[in-house]
Amino acid sequence: MARMKFLCDSDRCIECNACVTACKNEHEVPWGINRRRVVTINDGKPGERSISMACMHCTDAPCAAVCPVSCFYTTADAIVLHDKDLCIGCGYCFYACPFGAPQYPRVGNFGGRGKMDKCTYCAGGPQQDNSPAEYIQYGANRIAEGKLPLCAEMCSTKALLAGDGEMIAAIYKERVQRRGYGSGAWGWRTAYRETVPA
Amino acid sequence: MKPVILGAALALALLAGPVAAQQAGGAPEVQAPVPEVGAGRGGVGAGQVPATTEPQRPTGQPAAPQPAVAPRPAAPIIAPAPLGDRGQPDAAELELQAALRGERIAGRISIPDPKAANLIQPEGRDWRAFHNRTLAWIGGIAVLGMLGILALFYLIRGRIRPEEGMSGVTIPRFTLLERANHWMVASCFIILGLSGLNLTFGRHLLLPLIGPEGFTAVSMAGKIAHNYLAFPFTLGLVVMLLLWVRDNIPNRLDLDWLRAGGGFIGRGHPKSGRFNAGQKLVFWITVLGGALVAASGYVLIFPFTVVDIAGQQSAHMIHGVLAVLMVAAMLAHIYIGSLGMVGAFDAMGSGQVDVNWAREHHALWVEQELARTRQAAAPGGARAAGAD
């Protein structure tokens, strides 16, 4: 089985937000929640970079480790998913996640923040694959249809890569070799405890 | 700003054209660049527009054969790094530095959610280690350790009874308000503590027993209880402070009491006022610890109103550690007040305590009370009021 990962080639990302829009539309993500976002660091300064970030589907995921009701599970493709029927909206996964991926439908924590929502790697949730119930809770399940996440497919510059970790790392490495520079794979050290030689 | 103003002016001018033309009823001021009448002059029915102006003449020669694969450069063409990027550390390096310094990597974001501008927050890892390891160990040792000590104490010392037995005569110790407030705080505390400990340990202890659905139902109810009971708990703390702070100021007698090992560990009964040093300790643990636990808890109930994510992580650490320590302290308090000492429970139960018990544990207080009742009962020149 593949080990699914995301890699954002920040030397290519032009902050067009196509990935953000694709995700919101594909899964009909409600107001106030952005499963994917584009952060620009060093904005307007030398070394400015835009990085598209969602859930990295970490190895030994911190969110899963701290969840008091243990509602996370990891698929055979190493995608980190959670069961909204079990979530109590405590916010612990948000404290632990290095990438700010978990989001909540409610702003306050009084009586809970509502069911946590995050990027599913377009892999839905524990419900029956591609059932209406799954769609309402988690959005589309493209993985069950043999497709990769829509954000990466919609990326206008192919900066955002999704797929088996080794394959996307190889693509990135080849790019870096050809063009002679690369600022590295954002989040990989934190999420997967490994780096892609730039 | 400049282009916006220019654009607006242009739009106004364009709009004003037709309007002026209508009003004047004359020819439009803006003329089409191409005359709109006549054959081949543009406009409707003007014929096909050629795709290119290049004359398309056949050369009469076959196309040159194309190579099957595009030629590749022998060596990759290395482009220089963009100017601003030269000598910059890469992502992995920046992440490592941020993690070592405990800093966040953040930037600017175009969606209206400022907290999403955090790209990577390595502190999440520390918080995870705190919650899953540090807090679990502190909590486990504090709670189990205290239970162990109390069990041992019970085995060695048994229940502490008044040395001279019960006299059968009681004096009032706590008013109805004092008792009602105590039990409000106590019941809130027990539910707050149990629902909190459920978040720390339930996943390992309760979840395997009752299954995921049941455990979520319990935890959800616990979470709601934890949030709502926070308010009566805090109110009770304030009332408690107002009612009892007067009798809980530490003084010299407390040192003697502590030196003698108290009425619990030692055998003697050092004199003390309304509250002895042990009880004063319980009072201050409750009031000060409770205040900190409440303050850090409210910060968590209203995320991002007071502090950002780093502040919430710290508030949570303070809340968790103080809470489990308070639970341990209160276990000892509950033990002494119930099983550990005969006669103690009545103080908070009926509000009346046996005089012998009171003499042993709160000699000075009994003297004061008796003096006060004597004064109140027999003021100079008073007559017993008859039923006449």
Ligand code: HEM
């Ligand atoms: C008085 C006001 C209090 C407030 C506003 C408050 C609020 C909170 C909040 C918001 C949490 C985070 C989990 C969640 O969202 O449900 C929490 C956790 C917790 N609280 Fe409280 N709480 C209060 C009092 C107490 C008291 C008195 C205790 C102990 C007896 C306590 C023990 C705990 C524990 C053990 C946790 C879980 C820590 C962990 O496992 O991470 N709390 N509290």
Ligand code: SF4
């Ligand atoms: S990025 Fe955050 S939410 Fe996603 S697996 Fe890692 S810790 Fe969990």
Ligand code: SF4
């Ligand atoms: S918010 Fe939900 S998913 Fe996240 S830790 Fe709490 S219960 Fe688990």
